[in-house]
Amino acid sequence: MAQTATSKQVGSATLTLGDKTATLPLLGGTMGPPVADIRKIQGDLGIFTFDPSFGATASCESSITYIDGDEGILLYRGYPIEQLAEHSTFLEVAYLLLYGELPNEEKLKSFTSGVTLHTMLHEQIRRFWDGFRRDAHPMAMLCSVVGAMSAFYPDSIDINDPRQREISAYRMIAKIPTITAWAHKYNVGQPFMYPRNDLSYSENFLYMFHAVPPQTYVPNPILTRAMDRIFILHADHEQNASTSTVRLAGSTGANPFACIAAGIASLWGPAHGGANEAVLKMLAEIGHKDNIPAFIAQVKDKNSHVKLMGFGHRVYKNFDPRAKIMQKTCYEVLGELGIKNDPMLDLAIELEKIALEDPYFVERKLYPNVDFYSGIILKAMGFPTTMFTPIFALARTVGWISQWMEMIEDPQQRIGRPRQIYTGAVTRDYVPVDKRS
Numbered sequence: 001m002a003q004t005a006t007s008k009q010v011g012s013a014t015l016t017l018g019d020k021t022a023t024l025p026l027l028g029g030t031m032g033p034p035v036a037d038i039r040k041i042q043g044d045l046g047i048f049t050f051d052p053s054f055g056a057t058a059s060c061e062s063s064i065t066y067i068d069g070d071e072g073i074l075l076y077r078g079y080p081i082e083q084l085a086e087h088s089t090f091l092e093v094a095y096l097l098l099y100g101e102l103p104n105e106e107k108l109k110s111f112t113s114g115v116t117l118h119t120m121l122h123e124q125i126r127r128f129w130d131g132f133r134r135d136a137h138p139m140a141m142l143c144s145v146v147g148a149m150s151a152f153y154p155d156s157i158d159i160n161d162p163r164q165r166e167i168s169a170y171r172m173i174a175k176i177p178t179i180t181a182w183a184h185k186y187n188v189g190q191p192f193m194y195p196r197n198d199l200s201y202s203e204n205f206l207y208m209f210h211a212v213p214p215q216t217y218v219p220n221p222i223l224t225r226a227m228d229r230i231f232i233l234h235a236d237h238e239q240n241a242s243t244s245t246v247r248l249a250g251s252t253g254a255n256p257f258a259c260i261a262a263g264i265a266s267l268w269g270p271a272h273g274g275a276n277e278a279v280l281k282m283l284a285e286i287g288h289k290d291n292i293p294a295f296i297a298q299v300k301d302k303n304s305h306v307k308l309m310g311f312g313h314r315v316y317k318n319f320d321p322r323a324k325i326m327q328k329t330c331y332e333v334l335g336e337l338g339i340k341n342d343p344m345l346d347l348a349i350e351l352e353k354i355a356l357e358d359p360y361f362v363e364r365k366l367y368p369n370v371d372f373y374s375g376i377i378l379k380a381m382g383f384p385t386t387m388f389t390p391i392f393a394l395a396r397t398v399g400w401i402s403q404w405m406e407m408i409e410d411p412q413q414r415i416g417r418p419r420q421i422y423t424g425a426v427t428r429d430y431v432p433v434d435k436r437s
């Protein structure tokens with residue numbers, strides 16, 4: 001892994017409780033606001049801090065991804081997402097996230113070859129699919145198959161061996177496209193297509209997903225470029241819910257495949273990676289732009305529990321830079337595919353316009369996020385809605401495994417163990433059943 005800077009003390013804060021005072025060191029990184037180090041607060045003041053969804057709590061030091069939610073900035077190892085989406089490839093970004101620097105030609109070639117030569121699955125893994133119903137959600141299949149991988153690759157699960165950690169990273173990045181494509185093939189009752197070593201990473205995924213044995217498959221450069229850019233946009237995103245899940249699972253010493261399976265499970269939720277599938281369902285339910293005002297009214301009615309899917313973010317309180325690139329890619333892909341006026345896109349653009357002018361959303365700083373447009377592109381590229389979140393998981397696997405590796409190598413890393421405010425019954429004695437009311 002890349003040698004990275006560590007935080008430095010840039011000041012201190014004091015917290016006084018009665019006659020006790022705690023001095024909290026302020027730690028500063030290379031970018032972003034300083035954080036108060038509260039690790040000694042229980043010893044000094046006998047209290048914990050309370051931050052139920054960790055929105056104001058740094059769980060680790062990391063040098064992988066930087067987000068500025070107010071400025072709409074997203075950097076992978078210091079490189080702006082806009083530049084990587086324009087000039088890079090997903091495998092080059094994967095190398096950058098894993099190792100911290102853009103590879104030279106020789107390193108990129110070796111990394112690409114290493115990933116390409118690990119795309120096949122152990123033949124016994126194919127039999128997992130026989131146990132699923134044909135209509136199983138592909139995310140259920142991804143969770144199961146990835147979670148079982150440690151049983152098939154026991155030679156790369158010793159987390160204390162750097163070489164085994166690297167091998168498991170290659171295996172995860174290489175095999176997740178095969179697993180994702182095969183989940184779809186199982187859903188549609190078509191034969192599994194084995195990976196091809198003559199294709200690029202994104203070409204290979206599209207081949208395994210779309211190709212059928214009787215038909216010669218010719219990669220489409222437009223779809224390949226769009227797929228690669230979508231993978232880049234979804235590759236990593238700091239300490240989001242699924243990445244934090246991977247880190248917490250990894251902090252116990254669980255093997256990397258089990259940790260990635262935990263991340264897949266966490267990403268599945270509609271508030272997180274499941275939002276892209278939920279956006280398409282929402283657009284289908286709205287149906288026509290004449291129905292937008294009634295839908296917006298429903299969203300504003302808290303009792304409806306209806307959310308404007310694809311809008312809002314825990315960190316971005318301005319635009320999500322990925323959404324802007326996704327919208328641009330949407331126009332490119334639809335245009336290049338000859339799709340003149342896609343009703344879903346027209347509806348999405350009208351919905352975004354109305355929402356961005358509505359005080360309810362403006363006051364709450366709700367803007368389109370990465371999921372708002374991704375579903376429209378994926379649908380135009382021929383993916384069923386159930387495959388949208390698995391494609392997100394495929395891309396985020398490189399972020400998860402990079403964050404997992406950074407966590408394992410972090411000398412400050414200990415088992416994750418949040419505390420609580422207990423609000424249950426105070427101590428009381430057991431009552432025999434014949435004495436209870």
Ligand code: SDX
Nearest residue numbers: 237240271272273275307308309310311312313314364369
């Ligand atoms: C991802 O963390 C990451 O980095 C995640 C991600 C990644 O790359 O890993 O970026 C990927 O998960 C993107 C988010 C995808 N989810 C959705 O599109 C689902 C819809 N969005 C919401 O569920 C919501 O915006 C969240 C979950 C994303 C954020 O939830 P928060 O932090 O609770 O939102 P908030 O604090 O900014 O909410 C402020 C107000 C609240 O109302 P009030 O109590 O102030 O009246 O805005 C409301 C919220 O109820 N609100 C919404 C809304 N999102 C927030 N109201 C309607 N529609 C929405 N989408």
